[in-house]
Amino acid sequence: MESNRKNVPQGAHAATAGGAEPNYINAHKGIWSWMTTVDHKRLGLMYLVGVLGFFAVGGIFALLVRTQLLGPIFKGASGKQEWLFSGETYNKLFTLHGAVMVFLVIIPSIPASLGNFFLPLMLGAKDVAFPKLNLMSFYVYILGGAFLLFSIFTGAVDTGWTFYTPYSSTTSTSVVSAVLGVFILGFSSILTGVNFIVTIHKMRAPGLTWVRLPLFVWAQYATSLIQVLATPVLAITLMLLAIERTIGVGIFDPKLGGDPVLFQHFFWFYSHPAVYIMILPAFGVISEIITINSRKQIFGYKAIAMSSVAIAVIGFLVWGHHMFTSGQSELAAAVFSFLTFAVAVPTAIKTFSWVATMYGGSLRMNSAMWYAQAFLFLFTIGGLTGLFLGTLSVDIHLHDTYFVVAHFHYVMMGGTMTAFVGALHHWWPKMTGRMLNEFWGKVSCFFVFAGFNIAFFSQFVLGTKGMPRRYANYLPEFQYLHQISTIGSYLLGLGFFITLCYMIQSLINGEKAPPNPWGGRSLEWETDSPPIEHNFHHQPVVTHGPYEFPEIDHSQAPRGGH
Amino acid sequence: MNLGSALGNMMAQAANTASWWKPMQASSHAVAVDTLFNFIMYLCFFFFVLIVGAMVYFIVKYRRKGSGPERTSPIKGNHTLEIVWSVIPGILLVLIFAWGFKDWLAIAVVPANAMEVRVSGQKWNWTFTYPKDGIVSPDLVVPAGQTVKLVMTSTDVLHSFYIPDYRIKRDVIPGKYTVLWFKPEEEATHQIFCTEYCGAEHSNMLSKVKVMSSAKYEEWIANGGEEAGGAGVPLAEKGKKLWEQRGCVACHSIDGSKKVGPTWKGAFGTARQFADGSSLPAADENYMRESILVPNAKVVAGYPGVMPSYQGQLNDKQIEALIEFMKSLK
Ligand code: HEM
Ligand SMILES: [Cu+2]
Ligand SMILES: [Cu+2]
Numbered sequence: 014m015e016s017n018r019k020n021v022p023q024g025a026h027a028a029t030a031g032g033a034e035p036n037y038i039n040a041h042k043g044i045w046s047w048m049t050t051v052d053h054k055r056l057g058l059m060y061l062v063g064v065l066g067f068f069a070v071g072g073i074f075a076l077l078v079r080t081q082l083l084g085p086i087f088k089g090a091s092g093k094q095e096w097l098f099s100g101e102t103y104n105k106l107f108t109l110h111g112a113v114m115v116f117l118v119i120i121p122s123i124p125a126s127l128g129n130f131f132l133p134l135m136l137g138a139k140d141v142a143f144p145k146l147n148l149m150s151f152y153v154y155i156l157g158g159a160f161l162l163f164s165i166f167t168g169a170v171d172t173g174w175t176f177y178t179p180y181s182s183t184t185s186t187s188v189v190s191a192v193l194g195v196f197i198l199g200f201s202s203i204l205t206g207v208n209f210i211v212t213i214h215k216m217r218a219p220g221l222t223w224v225r226l227p228l229f230v231w232a233q234y235a236t237s238l239i240q241v242l243a244t245p246v247l248a249i250t251l252m253l254l255a256i257e258r259t260i261g262v263g264i265f266d267p268k269l270g271g272d273p274v275l276f277q278h279f280f281w282f283y284s285h286p287a288v289y290i291m292i293l294p295a296f297g298v299i300s301e302i303i304t305i306n307s308r309k310q311i312f313g314y315k316a317i318a319m320s321s322v323a324i325a326v327i328g329f330l331v332w333g334h335h336m337f338t339s340g341q342s343e344l345a346a347a348v349f350s351f352l353t354f355a356v357a358v359p360t361a362i363k364t365f366s367w368v369a370t371m372y373g374g375s376l377r378m379n380s381a382m383w384y385a386q387a388f389l390f391l392f393t394i395g396g397l398t399g400l401f402l403g404t405l406s407v408d409i410h411l412h413d414t415y416f417v418v419a420h421f422h423y424v425m426m427g428g429t430m431t432a433f434v435g436a437l438h439h440w441w442p443k444m445t446g447r448m449l450n451e452f453w454g455k456v457s458c459f460f461v462f463a464g465f466n467i468a469f470f471s472q473f474v475l476g477t478k479g480m481p482r483r484y485a486n487y488l489p490e491f492q493y494l495h496q497i498s499t500i501g502s503y504l505l506g507l508g509f510f511i512t513l514c515y516m517i518q519s520l521i522n523g524e525k526a527p528p529n530p531w532g533g534r535s536l537e538w539e540t541d542s543p544p545i546e547h548n549f550h551h552q553p554v555v556t557h558g559p560y561e562f563p564e565i566d567h568s569q570a571p572r573g574g575h
Numbered sequence: 576m577n578l579g580s581a582l583g584n585m586m587a588q589a590a591n592t593a594s595w596w597k598p599m600q601a602s603s604h605a606v607a608v609d610t611l612f613n614f615i616m617y618l619c620f621f622f623f624v625l626i627v628g629a630m631v632y633f634i635v636k637y638r639r640k641g642s643g644p645e646r647t648s649p650i651k652g653n654h655t656l657e658i659v660w661s662v663i664p665g666i667l668l669v670l671i672f673a674w675g676f677k678d679w680l681a682i683a684v685v686p687a688n689a690m691e692v693r694v695s696g697q698k699w700n701w702t703f704t705y706p707k708d709g710i711v712s713p714d715l716v717v718p719a720g721q722t723v724k725l726v727m728t729s730t731d732v733l734h735s736f737y738i739p740d741y742r743i744k745r746d747v748i749p750g751k752y753t754v755l756w757f758k759p760e761e762e763a764t765h766q767i768f769c770t771e772y773c774g775a776e777h778s779n780m781l782s783k784v785k786v787m788s789s790a791k792y793e794e795w796i797a798n799g800g801e802e803a804g805g806a807g808v809p810l811a812e813k814g815k816k817l818w819e820q821r822g823c824v825a826c827h828s829i830d831g832s833k834k835v836g837p838t839w840k841g842a843f844g845t846a847r848q849f850a851d852g853s854s855l856p857a858a859d860e861n862y863m864r865e866s867i868l869v870p871n872a873k874v875v876a877g878y879p880g881v882m883p884s885y886q887g888q889l890n891d892k893q894i895e896a897l898i899e900f901m902k903s904l905k
Contacts, residue, residue: 100775173772179749180732180773267750273733274748307637308645313652338735339746340753343683347676354668358661361622365660368626371633373648378638386630393626397619400668404675407612409682410742413735413770477612479598479739481770484778488766490593566646 036446040546051144054544056151057130058444064126067117067158072506074110078103079468079502081485082495096486103485104171105186111174112191116198117158119425120287122433123294124240125154125205128233130444132209134537134544135227137218137553142211150204153197160194173483175284178265178276182257189258192251199248202290206240209233218536220555227535227559228317232297235321239286239293239328247283250276274339281332289328291425293321295388295432296363302385302439303367305533307374308564313366320359327356337408346405353403360396364389375564377531380454384435387462391427395420398473413483416476422469431461434512441519442526446543449523453515460508467501535559591761593740601740601765602757607678608742615671622664682743685756689724692717695888696727696734696747699776700822701767702888710800711890713820715784718792719762725755730883735771738784746771759786776825799892814900817893826882829904836882837875843902848876863898 037054047055081103084096098106129147133140141147164170167187172180181188213234217226253264254276263269265276296317304311311317333341333349367389376382398420402408411417441449475494480487487495529538534557540549593599600606639645692715693704703712717723727736729749736755737744740763745755769780787795795801818824818839826835843863847855853873855862865872867889870882889897 100778104772104775104777171774177733177772183732184774267748274751308647310649310651312650313657316652316657338744340748340751343680346679350676351672354672357668358665361664362657362661364626366657368629368633369653369656371630371637373650374633374637375639375645375647376634376637378634386634389630390627393623397623400619400671401612401615404611404615404671406608406675406678406682407615408675409679409744410608410612410739412744413737474596477596478593479737479766479768481737481768481778483772486778562647564645564647565649567649569649 034541034545034550036541036543037546038446038543049148051140051148052546053129053133053141053144053147054444054548056147057126057128059151060121060129060154061126061444063155063158064118064122067113068122070162071110071113071118072509074106074113076502076506078107078110079499081106082487083499098485100485101171104173104483105169107483108170108173109165112161112170112195114425115174115287115291116195117161119291119429120198120202121154121205122429123298123436124209124233124236124290125150125201127298127433127436127440128209128236128294129205131440131537132212132230132233133216134443134540134548135230135535136212136216137221137536137549137555138212138216139547139549141208142215143208146204146208150201150208153204154201157194157196157198157201160197161191162194164190164194175280176251176254176276177280178254178257178271178273179267181254182266189255192255196248196251196255199244199251202240203244206237206244209237210241213237218553218555221536224314224318225555225558226318227297228300228311228314229294229297231318232293232300232321235325236290236293238322239290239325243283243286243290243329246279247287250279250283253279274336274341277336277339278332281335282329285332285335286325286328288421288424289324291429293324295392295429296321298432298436298439299367299385299388301535302381302435303370304560305439305531305562306377306379306382306385307371308377308532308562309370309374310558310560310565311366312369312372313362314558314560316362317366320362323359324356327352327359331356334403334408337405338412350403350405354400357396357400357403364393364396379438379531380449380451380458381435381439381531383455383458384431384438387458388428388431388435390462391423391431391465394470395423395428398423410479411476413481414476415472415480415482418482419469419472419476422472427465427469431465434461434509437516439531440537441516442530443537443542443544445520445523446526447519447523448526448530449519450515453511457508457511457515460504460511462508464501464504464506464508468498468505469501471495471498471501532562534561591763598739598742599763599765600742601763602742602760604678604682604757605740605742607681611671611674611678614674618667618671682756685724685754686722686758689722689756690717691724691726694725694727694736694747696729696731696736696769696773696780697883697888698731698774698822699769699780699825700820701736701769701780701782702821704887705796705800708796709890710796711888711893712800713817714782715767716792716795716800717759717784717786718789719759719786721789722758723756727753727755732773733771734769734773734780737768737770738765739768740765740784744770759784762786762788776822779825780822782820799890810896810899811903812900813893814896814898814903817889817897818900821885821889823897836878839901840904842904843898847873850874850876850878850880860898863901864894867894867897 037052081097164187167190169186170188170191171184171186172188176192213230256262257264257266261269263271265271265273267273300311300317331349331352333345334353337346402411402417402420438449438454471494475491480491526542528542536553539553591599597609600609691706693706695702703715727747728751729747731749734747735744736747741757743755743757745753747753763786765784767782767784769777828834828838829840831838831840842858844857847858868884868886870884871880874880
């Protein structure tokens with residue numbers, strides 16, 4: 014066997030498909046071998062299961078929230094109609110929905126599951142730099158999730174995912190447990206970030222120069238930088254909040270001599286960069302899916318790679334755009350508004366570049382590509398509506414209304430989650446060794462896309478009309494839009510349910526996947542599907558860029574070129 | 576069509592009815608905000624059509640058809656194009672920033688001749704105090720054409736004071752004053768929302784701006800904050816209105832059911848046990864008054880001492896009306 018395997022990267026490695034060597038899934042058996050594994054692929058898979066499980070939990074909370082909003086009509090306090098949930102219950106539901114989705118789903122989604130799985134493979138490495146640390150951050154993640162969900166049984170939290178003081182320092186719900194959960198989750202995030210940074214610096218295969226890195230790796234790199242630099246601020250902030258609640262030291266609560274607005278500065282100093290923790294990995298995924306399915310070089314490799322880094326850096330300086338109504342100084346508000354517009358430029362560059370990449374290509378419209386196009390559509394709306402919110406005078410009207418809710422769902426759900434699901438379709442054959450059903454993949458994409466737009470476009474109108482967010486009931490003039498939105502959310506749920514069904518079907522009796530079903534040129538496609546335990550049979554050597562597909566017609570005068 | 580009507584909006588003076596997607600424009604500031612909103616929206620339409628249009632066109636044109644040999648273009652980038660699509664959006668963004676900043680400064684700076692009203696946010700209602708006239712009101716009553724300055728603070732957690740028809744909003748913060756101003760143009764009623772999450776009844780923390788002619792406003796002041804015609808209304812009925820408007824409803828039922836606090840049904844004239852062991856044979860006017868102004872002086876047994884004090888937020892007439900209302904609930 015060994016002799017007929019040439020590890021030149023061009024080789025399509027069909028030779029290993031015989032399965033003589035066990036793959037990472039069946040190399041070791043038994044639950045214990047999974048619980049103590051330091052294999053980045055197994056950990057990636059375990060994170061994936063965790064993230065998808067929490068996504069289902071968060072999704073159920075979301076559907077409950079939307080169902081409540083079908084009904085209640087405010088009829089003056091005395092004749093108030095309560096439908097389904099009381100105000101208290103509703104507040105707990107939206108808090109849990111937000112906290113689960115942000116801290117347990119979106120932040121770890123792409124980096125922890127797919128990043129762990131594919132980063133070492135793309136680098137031609139055997140594992141991440143610190144495999145044991147990797148195992149530890151997985152357990153820290155589970156522990157943090159347990160704390161967060163444990164709070165449900167001790168009265169739940171009703172502060173919103175933002176934990177604004179002094180409400181959070183005075184409410185009787187179990188804030189400390191939830192905050193501790195988020196605090197612990199932060200460590201998982203930091204540890205993963207450190208691990209990736211070192212891995213990318215130190216473990217690239219021979220010949221894999223920085224400009225030959227797949228853009229997914231660049232995106233992970235920028236993300237990890239933010240994770241390492243910003244998350245400690247969140248941890249300290251939440252610690253201060255817990256200290257204030259437990260031993261009554263006045264930090265944020267004015268009754269104890271604290272400053273409630275200080276909390277907002279601290280919180281957004283983390284949480285604005287955190288929105289880039291959420292979106293940059295998605296940018297990386299989209300760069301991969303679009304190039305590989307267009308059979309072309311990415312348009313403007315350097316511009317895309319550098320704009321990720323630029324976004325990561327400027328993203329640290331715009332947190333005040335969440336606080337335009339909080340009474341911060343005029344000068345501060347103006348600077349924050351200006352810098353917010355400055356981040357929009359690199360974001361626009363990326364979007365233009367993805368579309369331009371398809372020009373002159375030969376597009377394979379598989380279900381991953383469908384999801385990537387859905388991403389372009391939805392993220393464009395999400396990013397453009399950010400401009401309304403970055404504009405000082407207009408944001409005064411829109412802040413804390415459904416317009417903001419719609420904006421961040423377009424970028425986080427329409428952007429990050431769509432890219433994540435697209436990435437699952439793209440890399441599923443590599444991870445599981447099975448193909449997904451293409452037909453049902455497109456059906457689910459259709460439902461997700463249509464349902465999402467119905468659910469959230471209506472919320473832009475609601476917000477513009479003045480509907481505030483976090484309301485358990487509302488004035489009659491808002492009802493029809495809320496009902497449209499709720500119907501959309503059911504369609505969206507249906508779309509994801511279909512995805513779940515054919516993923517399970519694929520695991521049971523899906524068609525066997527070849528090592529390189531999409532004809533990719535980056536290193537993860539050069540090993541078996543699923544990969545062997547140690548990733549590669551030989552140390553791979555890289556002699557070309559990640560997107561040098563054989564279909565590219567070099568007889569046409571090459572243009573551009575970085 | 577909607578585009579057309581939106582464009583019409585842009586040209587129009589203040590629109591004094593709400594459209595299907597925007598609140599009414601009740602001040603010149605609202606017109607300014609909407610004009611910029613529309614400008615950004617048209618730009619967004621343009622870029623959206625450009626991006627998604629190109630995307631759809633490329634999908635149709637370059638979709639892999641049949642099984643012929645695939646040949647793709649070797650393009651890797653184009654410096655001119657990349658500079659164009661960085662610089663043009665860059666310039667537009669600076670323009671939007673400057674425009675938004677200019678309009679925003681106009682809201683941030685309060686004109687000199689403004690009439691001052693104090694606003695207090697409290698879970699879960701608003702109190703408006705007219706310092707000159709010593710009036711306390713659950714609604715914000717103002718004369719048309721008069722610039723109004725709101726000096727706002729909160730007695731508990733964060734709230735945010737939002738009047739969509741004026742397109743203004745400002746957080747209301749405990750231990751700190753924030754300021755907001757507006758100039759009502761016409762006689763009308765406008766909705767006030769709380770937009771900073773503040774707990775169980777956040778969505779019921781509603782109030783109204785009532786813009787009156789100056790003559791009616793003077794009458795309102797002279798009546799001590801009663802609307803004209805209010806004289807004929809029975810005291811108990813006024814009390815019921817206050818019970819709703821001032822948020823007593825969140826904690827006190829009138830049908831005998833137990834909420835955060837004791838029900839008011841049959842509360843008046845009956846015996847009380849207190850948490851400290853003392854008791855009262857019959858709850859009378861003095862006890863009720865004390866309960867409203869200094870709630871923790873006597874805490875009813877079996878209830879938490881969480882009732883906020885209404886000292887300075889309800890005047891004597893209003894307390895009388897509330898007690899009269901309690902008496903009526905047998
Ligand atoms: C061009 C890009 C963007 C711009 C200009 C922008 C601008 C803004 C602004 C100004 C706000 C504050 C609005 C307010 O509260 O009044 C906001 C809120 C928000 N944005 Fe963005 N944004 C952009 C992209 C993104 C991305 C990529 C994400 C995440 C993936 C994101 C997630 C959020 C979230 C989560 C909130 C609201 C948080 C909350 O209040 O609960 N945004 N955005
Ligand atoms: Cu932000
Ligand atoms: Cu509120």
